[in-house]
Amino acid sequence: MVSSPTFDDGVPHERIDADDWEEIYVVGDVHGCLPELESLLDTLAPSSDDLVVFVGDLIRKGPDSLGVVKLVRERDNFRSVRGNNEQKLIDGSVELDGFGEEKIEYVRSLPAAISWDDALVVHGGVDPRKPLSDHSVDDLETTRSLAPDGSYDRPFWFEEYHGPRRVFFGHTVLERPVEREHAVGLDTGCVYGGTLTAYEYRDDEFVTQPSRRTGKSRSDDSIVTPQPH
Numbered sequence: 001m002v003s004s005p006t007f008d009d010g011v012p013h014e015r016i017d018a019d020d021w022e023e024i025y026v027v028g029d030v031h032g033c034l035p036e037l038e039s040l041l042d043t044l045a046p047s048s049d050d051l052v053v054f055v056g057d058l059i060r061k062g063p064d065s066l067g068v069v070k071l072v073r074e075r076d077n078f079r080s081v082r083g084n085n086e087q088k089l090i091d092g093s094v095e096l097d098g099f100g101e102e103k104i105e106y107v108r109s110l111p112a113a114i115s116w117d118d119a120l121v122v123h124g125g126v127d128p129r130k131p132l133s134d135h136s137v138d139d140l141e142t143t144r145s146l147a148p149d150g151s152y153d154r155p156f157w158f159e160e161y162h163g164p165r166r167v168f169f170g171h172t173v174l175e176r177p178v179e180r181e182h183a184v185g186l187d188t189g190c191v192y193g194g195t196l197t198a199y200e201y202r203d204d205e206f207v208t209q210p211s212r213r214t215g216k217s218r219s220d221d222s223i224v225t226p227q228p229h
Contacts, residue, residue, distance in 0.1 A: 002118035002164050005132050011112050011140065014079065018116040021051040021077075024201035026121060028055055028177075028186030029083070029170040032062025033211065036196045037071065040209040044198060048077055053114055055170035055186055056083025056123035056141070059096060059107075062191045063213075066098040073106055082110040083123040083170065084141045112137045118164065119201070124171040125183075128161040144172050152222050158183035159227065168199065173218065175225045177206050185226070192218040 007013050018024060025044055030037050046052050058072060058080055059065035072078045086107045088094040099107075114121040125143035126135060146160060147153035156172065163182040170187040177197050178185030188208065190196040195208040 005113065005115055005120055005165065007113065007132055007135065011135065011137055012082075012110075013113040013115065014111040016051070016079075016114060016116040018119075021049065022047070023050040024116070025050065025052045026055065026168045026184070026186060026199045026201060027052060028188060028197045029057040029190070030054065030062070030068050030196065031057055031085075031191035032059055032065040032068055033190045033196060033213070034062075034064040034067040034071070035212055036190050036209050037068060040196050040198055040207065043207055043209065044200075046077065050077060052078045053121050053168075054078070054080035055121055055168060056081045056110075057085045057170055057187075058083070059089065060085040060094065065096050066103075069099075069103065069107070079114055080110055081114055081121055081123055082107070082112050082137075082141065086110060087137070087141055112140045115165070118166055119168065120165045121168045123169065125157040125169045126161065126167055127157060142171070152224065156224065158185060159229075173223050175223055178226045179206075180229055189218065189223060192223075 004015055058068045072080055090108050122140040124141045127143055143157050144151050145153050146155050146157055161183055166182050168184045173187050173189045174185050184199055186197045188195045188197045190211045193211045195210050198207045
């Protein structure tokens, strides 16, 4: 069993006891795509004894950020980490209709990391070149490429990361989910016309819901094809 991760005091982290939950599902970037999320949840059919964890970026780009946050907030068994788009809302660099101070305060309350057993959920990723205790909130929200130039240049962090924890992440738009021993990538570009992806932790299976929209435009060089490993 891997010990609980240790972060800097400025990094909010929620530790969960997996034994409290029958099933655990981890869901990729929703980006305001409420109908797709509702359909995915209909397929998963989580009970109140099941835990659903989101990798962040519940909001922005899609049509109903407010509806997504309302759905997640109202379920006692739903959790989410903070994504870079939540951070933009908190910092005031973006504004969203319907998000007054009370809802922004909820977004601000989201942790930067959630963990249980040997699993760690963050939005962006972790940098394998330094310990977790040296990671800032921004590191956990935005880590993608380890190359000095360009956020979509290889190598990506998950191609160089070898544990010990298994990290579940979003942020990097993928042609299909990343499934590696120590990294599971779940942003399959629903808001861009791809799919919304969930991972069944106990059964080690992916469940996908196709986008109902033609999607926002995104260049091919900003959609990553996972490499075999």
